[in-house]
Amino acid sequence: MRNLQPVAGQAQPVLELAGVRVSLGGRPVLQGIDLSLRPGELVGVIGPNGAGKTTLLKIILGLLRPDQGKVRIGGHDAQASRSLVGYVPQSYTPDPDLPLTARDLVALGLDGARWGFSLGGRNRRAKVDEALNWVGASSYADQPVGRLSGGELQRLLVAHALISEPRVVLLDEPLANLDLRSQDEVVALVGRVAHERGVTVLLVTHDMNPILGVMDRILYLARGQAALGTVDEVVRQDVLGQLYGHHIDVVRVHGRILVVGGPDVEALTCTTCDA
Amino acid sequence: MHLLHVLFPSGLFTADFMVNAWIAGSAVAVLSASVGFFVVLRGASFAAHAIPRASFAGAAGAVLAGGDTLVGLAVFSGLSALGIASLSSRRHESQTTALVLTAALGLGALFLSLGNAYAPEVYALLFGQIVGISRPDVVGILLLLALALLATAILYRPLLYASVAPDVAEAKGVPRRRMDILFLLLVALAATAAVPVVGALLSFSLMVGPAAAGSYFGRGPAQSLGIGVVIGLLSVWLSLVFAYDTGMPVGFFVAAVTAVFYGLGRLWSRLSEGENAARVSP
Numbered sequence: 001m002r003n004l005q006p007v008a009g010q011a012q013p014v015l016e017l018a019g020v021r022v023s024l025g026g027r028p029v030l031q032g033i034d035l036s037l038r039p040g041e042l043v044g045v046i047g048p049n050g051a052g053k054t055t056l057l058k059i060i061l062g063l064l065r066p067d068q069g070k071v072r073i074g075g076h077d078a079q080a081s082r083s084l085v086g087y088v089p090q091s092y093t094p095d096p097d098l099p100l101t102a103r104d105l106v107a108l109g110l111d112g113a114r115w116g117f118s119l120g121g122r123n124r125r126a127k128v129d130e131a132l133n134w135v136g137a138s139s140y141a142d143q144p145v146g147r148l149s150g151g152e153l154q155r156l157l158v159a160h161a162l163i164s165e166p167r168v169v170l171l172d173e174p175l176a177n178l179d180l181r182s183q184d185e186v187v188a189l190v191g192r193v194a195h196e197r198g199v200t201v202l203l204v205t206h207d208m209n210p211i212l213g214v215m216d217r218i219l220y221l222a223r224g225q226a227a228l229g230t231v232d233e234v235v236r237q238d239v240l241g242q243l244y245g246h247h248i249d250v251v252r253v254h255g256r257i258l259v260v261g262g263p264d265v266e267a268l269t270c271t272t273c274d275a
Numbered sequence: 276m277h278l279l280h281v282l283f284p285s286g287l288f289t290a291d292f293m294v295n296a297w298i299a300g301s302a303v304a305v306l307s308a309s310v311g312f313f314v315v316l317r318g319a320s321f322a323a324h325a326i327p328r329a330s331f332a333g334a335a336g337a338v339l340a341g342g343d344t345l346v347g348l349a350v351f352s353g354l355s356a357l358g359i360a361s362l363s364s365r366r367h368e369s370q371t372t373a374l375v376l377t378a379a380l381g382l383g384a385l386f387l388s389l390g391n392a393y394a395p396e397v398y399a400l401l402f403g404q405i406v407g408i409s410r411p412d413v414v415g416i417l418l419l420l421a422l423a424l425l426a427t428a429i430l431y432r433p434l435l436y437a438s439v440a441p442d443v444a445e446a447k448g449v450p451r452r453r454m455d456i457l458f459l460l461l462v463a464l465a466a467t468a469a470v471p472v473v474g475a476l477l478s479f480s481l482m483v484g485p486a487a488a489g490s491y492f493g494r495g496p497a498q499s500l501g502i503g504v505v506i507g508l509l510s511v512w513l514s515l516v517f518a519y520d521t522g523m524p525v526g527f528f529v530a531a532v533t534a535v536f537y538g539l540g541r542l543w544s545r546l547s548e549g550e551n552a553a554r555v556s557p
Contacts, residue, residue: 061446082448089442097544098316099490099499100439112436113447115429142494145439147548160443 011039012075014167014200015060020069022055029055031224033069037202039167042194043228044211045204047221053204054090056221057170060202061085074167086161086199090172092153096146102156103141106131109160131159135189151182158189162199169193171203175210183210190214208235209256235259287519295408296525300511302413302420303472304481308507309427310465311486312500313458316438321369322359322459324479325376327466329355331475332383334400339390344400345415348470352463355379360456403474405515405525412471419468423461430457435496477526484533485510491540506536 013036020033030052037043045053058064059071062078062085071078073085086109094100107128111118118124132138135155140148148156154174161169171190175183191214194201203211208218208231218234220227222243227234234240235257240248248261287293314323333351337344355375363371387397399407408416427434436444437454445451462482469478489503514528 063445082446085446087443087446089440089446092440092442094439095318096548097491098439099493099496101495104495105440108432108436108440109443109447112432112444113449114432117428117431144494157443164447 013037014039014074015202016070016072017060018070018072020059020066020071022052022059022064022066024055028224030059030066030221030226033226035219035226035228037168037200039200040194040198041216042191042201042203042211042214043217043219044208044215045202045219045221046206046208049206051221052224053221054172057087057172057202057204060168060170061087083164084167086164086166086169088154088157088161088169088171088174090204091176092157094146096144098144098146100145101142102137102145102148102152103128103132105145105156106137106159106163109163127163131163132156134162135159149182150178151185154178154182154186155189158186158193162193162197166199168200168202171201173204173206175205175207187211187214212255212257231257282516282520284520287516292406292408293515293519295410295413296405296515297512299408299413299416299472300405300515301508302416303469303478304485304507304511305504306420306423306465306468307478307481308485308489308503309500310423310461311482311484311507312489312496312503313434313438314462314482315486315490316435316496317458319458319462320479320483321372322356323462323482325359325372326352326355326459326462327470327478327482328475329376329379330463330466330470331400332379332386334470334475335383335386335390335397338396339386344471345412345419345467349463349467351379352466352470353460356459356463357456360459399474400470401474401476402524402526403470403472403477403529405472406518408472416468416472419464423464423468426457426461426464430454430461434458439496473529474526477530480530480533481507481510484537488533488536488540491544506533510536 015035015037017033017035020030021028022030033056045056047053055064059066060073060078062082065079073081076084107118107124110124110127129138132141135158137152137155137159140152145153145156174186174190178186187210190201190203193199194214194216202219205211208215212231215231217229218231220234220240220243222240223245225243227239227243235250237248237250240250240259244261246261248259251258251260288297311323314320330348330352333347333349334344336351337347358375359372362375433444433449434454434457436447437449437451441451465482466478469481473481485507486503488506489501490499493499493502510529510532513532514525517523517528518525
């Protein structure tokens with residue numbers, strides 16, 4: 001596997017969305033989304049339920065076509081560049097008796113979409129071993145995936161996503177249902193994916209606090225619209241207030257950021273306040 | 276020596292009908308276990324249960340029209356597979372499957388009442404007639420086996436991917452819907468071959484039992500598939516010997532032996548789970 005260093009400043013954007021508009025069942029889900037992400041950037045995608053986070057991932061994956069606008073990955077149309085995007089799905093919970101080892105799952109990420117049997121080969125095995133090693137999953141390479149802990153499984157899914165050497169990796173709520181220690185491990189790993197390997201990472205989460213330390217920019221989604229920038233540029237009373245369309249309070253406590261507000265003063269991203 | 280004579284009397288391997296039974300039974304065992312591997316992976320037992328039963332109506336129709344039973348089975352199992360695939364979304368899958376099953380069984384009842392099939396014929400279709408298989412049936416079953424093995428070999432990786440991790444497979448460009456349909460058609464193929472041999476009611480046990488046991492014993496997918504095939508073959512062979520020795524219906528032995536293997540698999544899985552728990556919590 002290559003270790004691409006992010007090239008500062010002059011690098012071509014890897015992921016570009018221009019004027020993207022998506023409606024599902026006649027209801028607008030995303031509108032006027034413009035994004036341009038550089039190689040090796042780690043972007044947290046934050047927003048309340050129904051803000052269009054999953055829809056955004058689907059159009060980048062090429063599973064959903066926007067009604068309007070363009071999605072380009074590495075200069076190509078998203079539909080034609082699936083091999084450039086790695087994906088870590090939300091809540092993958094394999095059956096404990098599923099006859100699939102950690103190694104098997106990672107290998108499927110390499111060539112699982114091709115017809116026929118895999119003839120194996122030393123090269124393939126070496127690639128799988130290297131991917132497992134890079135995420136620190138070698139010790140459970142031959143365990144059934146259904147018997148792994150949540151943190152072990154997430155690291156494995158990262159290896160699965162990386163093995164095809166994508167330029168963009170999307171992670172959908174990778175921190176959900178993890179204990180704090182596993183959360184920290186996954187966050188550190190995802191940081192290395194972006195900053196060591198130069199892969200552009202979009203990480204969807206409902207709570208920005210665990211990733212404040214590794215996140216380069218934040219993409220805040222609400223009501224189908226997006227604000228992109230650094231945390232200081234975006235997570236502000238005026239910017240979020242405009243995005244949500246009503247008054248928002250941004251509270252900083254002990255290095256944590258809480259976004260509180262709404263007509264009925266509901267906590268919007270404050271699910272781990274008491275942690 | 277005496278015991279061996281009792282277990283393996285003369286004629287077990289030489290009588291014409293037994294030669295047919297050994298060949299057809301082995302073919303069906305391999306086919307059922309291979310397709311059954313994907314049934315177990317996908318947790319699609321209900322479809323694997325419904326399609327052979329629905330195909331019973333095709334056999335009844337063939338008896339009524341004086342046509343070939345295998346053709347009737349193929350048409351009805353194929354149609355029911357497509358019916359389940361086209362009507363079902365993830366949420367309503369079991370409802371649609373049940374509706375297709377009952378609609379086909381209703382047709383089967385109609386065909387039987389219109390025709391004048393002998394009770395033994397109906398009985399054979401429901402419970403199998405492994406010792407009454409004709410030479411043309413054997414040829415047909417071998418052709419089905421070849422076709423299904425070829426299809427499984429070609430589909431193996433994307434179908435495996437779509438079965439164990441549907442969301443990521445779809446993101447990697449494996450067409451989820453097409454895989455669902457192709458899988459159900461594979462089940463239809465297996466059902467067409469299995470129903471004349473082990474019957475519409477019992478072919479489920481051959482499709483799910485050995486494959487499920489294989490997935491408990493095996494580690495990776497290839498190993499589980501292989502072990503499932505071996506268990507399927509052992510189940511059929513043991514059943515043939517027992518049935519020949521005792522004169523009791525072979526279907527009974529197939530159901531019983533596969534159930535025993537399944538039970539052993541579960542036990543094995545429980546034991547290895549304990550081992551694994553010890554690994555996780557140091």
